Amino acid sequence: MAGEAPHLKVRNLTKSFYGVPAIDSVDFDLRGGEIHGLLGENGAGKSTLCSVLSGLYRPDSGTVSLDGEAVQFRSPQDASRHGVGMVYQHFRLVDSFTVAQNIVLGMHKKQRPRSMRQVESMVADLAEEFGLHVDPTASIWQLSVGEQQRVEILKQLFRGARILILDEPTAVLAAQETDRLFEAISTMVAKGHSVVLVSHKMAETMAYTDRITVLRRGVNAGSVTTASTTPAEVARMMFGDSNAAERTNYDAAQQVGEPMLSLSGVSVQGDHGLLAVDDATFTVRRGQIVGVAGVAGNGQRELQEVIAGLRSPVSGTIEIAGTNCTSAGPKQTAQAGLAYVPEDRLGVGLAPGLPLEHNIVLKSYDRSPHSRRGVLSDSAIEKTMNELVEKFDVRGNRSGMRVSLMSGGNLQKAILARELNEDHQVLLAAAPTRGLDMAAAEAVRSHIINERATRGVLVFSEDLDEIVKVSDVVLVMFKGRIVGSFASDELDLDEIGLLMTGSGAEIASTDTPTATSTRAGS
Amino acid sequence: MRNRLRVMPRGVTGPEVRFGVPLGALAFALLLGAIILAFAGNDPIEAYRTMFDSSLNGWKAQSRTLALATPLILTGLAAAVAFQMRVYNIGGEGQLYLGAIGASWVGLALPASTPTPLMLSAMLIVGALAGACWALLAAIPKAYFNADEIITTLMLNFIALSLMNWLIFGSRSFWRDPRRPVPGGKRLPESAIMPSISGRLHIGIIIAIVAAIFLWWLLRKTSWGFQIRTIGDSPRAARYAGMSVRRKTMAVLALSGALAAIAGVSEVSGVTKGLEPIALTSNIGFTGIIVAVVARSNPLGVVPVSIFLAAIATSGSRLQSIGIDVEVVFLLQGLIFLTVTAGEFFVTNTVSLAHPDTSATGSPPTSEIKAAI
Known part of the structure; x- marks a missing residue:
């Protein structure tokens, strides 16, 4: 395990997908024996950078050098031979195999001991050395999430990784497990390994890293030494300058009326049994x-689904336009007046393999005039489609064509055309402009702003600029809790950025690392 | 030079593609078959002429083919309606047996003097219900515990087969005729037998065709079918739109089971005229799956595909009489099935050659298959 601590140097790295750069001329330095935090919003290019470094993608241009020597990783195996290993957020383990079997899985015969007994004892030694305790003979399905993560790390160490890239390692861990992970990471660094820590969480990044690099929209927004920066500065690097975001000009004298959507003490169980909201x-x-800001995966999806009636809350009450919809299904919430633009356009908002006329009446197919006594009226459906296509400027449809072949902007307009019917009272829109080109995004945004004249809107977005642009009230969500609420005239982007990454005012004001107490504002 | 095959989805599929591609595939299969026939030492032209004459040339041949197509249409519809919702009912075979058991029970239990229309209606209803209930044995675990219906429906086939065999061979049941030296079913009274149209062709064919039209209407023109198609395409979108995926899963499997069971009613009442396990176990349920796949789960497509497969099957014995092995007949059937289903890919996609330097422009293809050409 000994040897010089590695030094990884990245210059001008660019990688595009279908002509859109995911990372653009990125420079990045990983010094020997350091823990380097890599921060950025969703879609900022963190995963792309890591995938290039671990040999999964090949860059379009730019260089990577290891200890002064230029390298080109052709595959993850190739990167692994050079001592670079990646631990993904979603584990790549075979449930029915043992720990030791998983660790040698995919290794060449010549690279691994012949007997599994020998592998097991080597794994046990390695686990002891780094404090990554796990039974090498146990099957994966018997292990907790934290233990499975240790297996992933051991897998890389076993293959001789000196540089470890950990993709949001704490996202799946409970507090004590997080502590143990960071103990193991410090052991690794002490033994000459270098670690890249991809994270969304300000507190742990501030507490455990030596340096921090922030990616913003595919470019390096700056690399700083952790000891000489503040959470506020890092947040500003992540989310941009307060002055950059402008509020869209609209009638400031807008009258606010009766409640259209009220939630009171709503808690929701997530898919893994923990409270997601x-x-x-x-x-x-x-x-x-009302805009909800927050990094993805902090309970936004569950909150949307519980409002729409796709999930049941474990406690609390939900009212939509005066109707109690606490345990209503999606049909009842729509009847109560909820228009819902879901995050997944194709697959949830639209049935991808079916034509536009089918999708446009997805929620009104069983009502007059689209059907009478259970029999569909093709002509009435076509009439509705033509009217809405005209009104919402949906383009690119041909008769009978499945909607998945239409562009994202037109798909979103089609969903809006269906959801913004005469009967709705409140619009719930999730990531409404994600992945759209400028013109389409602007069109969607103006539909949302128009809604405000007569109805209520709740919009979720990871794009903080967009939230600030359109919202009268901004809520910040972190780890399932609403940790902040700001009226549009008292917006503080720095503060919002800090809350989004889980550090409130108390962390901004002190330098004490408190990685586990990230429940800011609670 | 290294070129790439470029695969692009077709936006809209016109009728020339929808009918042209399967016909082209058929021609291709016949051509391949001709080569195989020639290798086997047969004259392909004579063989194909014999096939045509014995199955489609003249009313006698046609009625024989239609008689064989009757149960295939029904089991084909059974599979097609489930496939429309992407539920894979492999249990048509067993549901057919249950239909035969139920219908023959009614035929034997009601007085022989019951008027034929009443008798046949009762047999159809009881047979269909028996098949639907049998399918529900797989549908309920599927709906509530997401148990894989492919496994459960398949397994239920074996249970249904054993049940039918036991009723005739293993017990002195109500269905068994004790006077026959070789175990067999009691013969149904005349009033429980489907009237013949011509020779072996009976009114079951009318029931089958009416069922096909009804099913097409149900799936295409009703709000119930709208939901089935939505769930088949995207269960998440269906849930989002407030549809009950669970209820529809059970309903569709029950309907599918009922249709397969009606094939059993038609066979027991129109062909075997009693519960005869050996005659009833001719893989009609499984062949229905092939029919549905080739017909792309379109109920109206099921009718011609069934007739086509029946034509190949009826010509089998005649082909043997001119010296062609039965295996070669099966081989031809398999070839046609394979090419027509593989042709499906060309119905939904276009394939062209693209030079590497041009492949970077335009919209992204769904997949690129590297090929050294």
Whole structure:
């Protein structure tokens, strides 16, 4: 395990997908024996950079050098031979195999001991050395998530990794497990390994890293020494300058009316049994756009689904336009007046393999005039489609064509055309402009702003600029809780950025590392 | 030079593609078959002429083919309606047996003097219900515990087969005729037998064709079918739109089971005229799956595909009489099935050659298959 601590140097790295750069001329230095935090919003290019470094993607241009020597990784195996290993957020383990079997899986016969007994004892030694305790003979399905992560790390160490890239390693861990992970990471660094820590969480990054690099929209927004920076500065690097975001000009004298959507103490169980939404209470009124800011995976999806009736809350009450919809299904919430633009356009918002006329009446197919006594009227459906296509400027449809062949902007307009019918009272829109080109995004945004004149809107977005642009009230969500609420005239982007990464005012003001107490604002 | 095959989805599929591609595939299969026939030492032209004459040339041949197509249409529809929702009912075979058991029970239990229309209606209803209930044995675990219906419906086939064999061979059941030296079913009274149209062709063919039209209407023109098609395409979108995926899963499997069971009613009442396990176990349920796949789960497509497969099957014995092995007949059937289903890919996609330097422009293809050409 000994040897010089590695030094990884990245210059001018660019990688595009279908002509859109995911990372653009990125420079990045990983010094020997350091823990380097890599921060950025979703889509900032963190995963792309890591995938290039671990040999999964090949860059379009730019160089990577290891200890002064230029390298080109042709595959993850190739990167592994050079001592670079990646631990993904979603583990790549075979459930029915043992720990030791998983660790040698994919290794060439010549690279590994012949007997599994020998592998097991080597794994046990390695686990002891780094404090990554796990039974080498146990099957993966018997292990906790934290143990499975240790197996992934051991897998890389076993292959001789000196540079470890950990992709959001704490996202799946409970507090004590997080502590143990960071103990193991410090052991690794002490033994001359270098670690790249991809993270969304400000507190742990501030507490455990030596240096921090922030990616923003595919470019390096700066690399700083952790000891000489503040969470506020890093947040500003991640989310941009307060002055950059402008509010869209609209009638400031807008009257705010009665509640259109009220949540009171709503908690929701997530897919893994933990609380995904924890005690959410807020109200969206007529004439108001409420924006929810937050890094993805902090309970936004579950919150949307519970409002739409796709999930049941474990506690609390939900009212839509005066109707109690706490345990209503999606049909009832729509009847109560909820228009819902889901995050997944194709697959949830639209049935991808079916034509536009089918999708446009997806929620009204069983009502007059689209059907009578259970029999569909093709002519009435076509009439509705033509009217809405005209009104919402949906382009690119041909008769009978499945909608998945239409562009993202037109798909979103088609969903809006269906959801913004005469009967709705409140619009729930999730990531409404994600992946759209400028013109389409602007069109979608203007539909949302128009809603405000007569109805209420709740909009979720990872794009903080967009939230600030359109919202009258901004809520910040972190780890399932609403950790902040700002009226549009008292917006503080720095503060919002800090809350989004889980550090409130108390962390900004002190330098004490408190990685586990990240429940800011609770 | 290294070129790439470029695969692009077709936006809209016109009728020339929808009918042209399967016909082209058929021609291709016949051509391949001709080569195989020639290798086997047969004259392909004579063989194909014999096939045509014995199955489609003249009313006698046609009625024989249609008689064989009757149960295939029904089991084909059974598979097609489930496939429309991407539920894979492999249990048509067993559901058919249950239909035969139920219908023959009614035929034997009601007085022989019951008027034929009443008798046949009762047999159809009870047979269909028996098949639907049998399918529900797989549908309920599927709906509530997401148990894989491919496994459960397949397994239920073996249970249904054993049940039918036991009723005739293993017990002195109500269905068994004790007077026959070789175990067999009691013969149904005349009133429980489907009237013949011509020779072996009976009114079951009318039931089958009416069922095909009804099913097409149900799937295409009703809000119930709208939901089935939505769930088949995207269960998440269906849930989002407030449809009950669970209820529809059970309903569709029950309907599918009922259709397969009606094939059993038609066979027991129109062909075997009693519960005869050996005659009933001719893989009609499984062949229905092939029919549905080739017909792309379109109920109206099921009718011609069934007739086509039946034509190949009826010509089998005549082909043997001119010296062609039965295996070669099966081989031809397999070839046609394979080419027509493989042709499906060309119905939904276009394939062209692209030079590497041009492949970077335009919209992204769904997949690129590297090929050294």
